Amino acid sequence: MAQDRKHVVEFLDRMLMDGSKLSSEEKLCSYKGVLYPITICRPETLQALETFEARRDDVIMTGYPKCGSHWLEGILNNLSITSAKYTEEEMKKRTDLEKELKITPRLEFGDPDKFKRMEKLPSRRIIITHLTPDILPKSVFRNKAKVLVLIRNPKDTLVSFFHFNNKMPIFPKRTWDAYFTDFMNGKVSWGSYFDFVKEWDKYIDNENVTAVNYEDLKENPNLEVKRIAKFLGFSLTEEEIQSVVEKSRFKTMKESGQETLGAFGDILFRKGSVGDWKTLFSESQNKEMDRKFEEYLAGTKLGAQIKYDIYCKI
Template sequence: MEDMEKFLFKFKGYYFNRSSLDIGFIENLDNFEIRENDVFIVTYPKSGTIWFQQLSLIYSEEHRKGTGKRETMDRVPFFEYKTPEMDFEERPSPCLFSTHLPYYLVPSGLKNKKVKIIYVYRNPKDVMCSYFHFAKNVISQFTGTFEEFMKQFLEGRVMGSLWFDHIKGWYEHRSLFNIQFMMYEEMKKDPRGSVLKICKFLEKGLSDEDMDAVVRQAIFENMKDDPLANYDSIIATVFGPNAKGHFLRKGTIGDWKNHLTVEQNERFDKIFQREMKDFPLEFIWDMNED
């Protein structure tokens, strides 16, 4: 089994993906100058990051109308994985960023209560299964079994570190930020209602026509077929010719049932109940749940 940890860089207790990481930038994150109208989309890996990046359509009329040619990754770049040619300071306001960072590593400027943060969370069983396919087929950093990956995931020895710490850290320190928590499954079940909720938080009014365009283009199946949104163009460039999967695979609710054995599911439930006892946010584990 390939040891994933050789692809990771640990900084202040958090695992980054070592490839394409500007360590100097990471070491000075706290000093990054934040603008008051910046927007950050915060996720744990495989929790709907690209999906919510697509909601940059709310800010981009040209992309809503299909005339824009910039890829999602350029419109809403990953903050901690800044490419050398990308100058954040030269980007026009408002700057939209996505990040997997834990609450304690983000720039201190995010605590000014003006910068808007959307934290997207997804049930961790589906996160783990999606992550397994991503690590095995896209970034090609894992060659072991699902059982072996589950062990590393539950020990936090993956990019993003421990899922439980990530979501609890952001929620327990929510009073420090201007933050809106959004459930991945809620977006899946009610895309229009979710976009309306996000627009209200962002204080962005859209016409019915524009709202329809955002909802239509942000549907998972449409994103998967959209070369500006699906990230397929960067897979071979960033992760090499052996990468054969897709960033956007299924996007379903409850795919964990196709992966976990009864014993694995019981083990996961036991850990979840221990770690998330009294945690107030709700989770949806099956598409048929209300």
């Protein structure tokens, strides 16, 4: 698998190298008022997003950064491979085509011509992004692609994003207090966590959209993987579901991260735990986050699914 995904490793290694050459002021760009890391998200690519034509059988997974996107991506890929019963030769053909087409690991990554190249990918395409519905191509909703919205409690998301930010040369480094303030004000890459959840809450009753809760996935992976498979129309046995769960465990993916993702793998997978926010939050920061959540998300359906009182209260 490491050799099959060599083009992804090369892209990620180049991203890290390019980021290390930039000053803090040069690392981020702005598109429609939202910040993005310039080495992977060019404004012209974000502008060209509308040219992307989604298919009805596409699987679109969107999650705010550090909500577990790589973990859920692994689950979706294993579900797809298991359901389709691909042979090794078929898998090699698909990965060779991805390499030939220079497919990047996120929809918004790379050059603006990538969307034309993506038309040559066979169905069923699994497409991962960190984007809100207003930035995603309208074809996603017009063609009724299946959308999974990954959510995680905001306190753990913030702590995980802080550590990730300071390990990644594509982002300007910040102290904890400075990063906390930026996060609360939406002045971090991919914008506001609160806006992300609030915007996707408007779509959550759509029959082609479902939410996946990070904490639920950790607590009961078999049940959640089974639910995801049903939503996507994958027909799997209990044994196959269990196999997907075992292959997709956080510990398993972390151990294989360096092999499959190069130097980026060491940065990407940290703890994957619930409750790590308690190591960094001050009492005043705790209260500020509680107020912000209450104001923006407490009355929303996705806000309720985050289970804030369980995971974010001392």
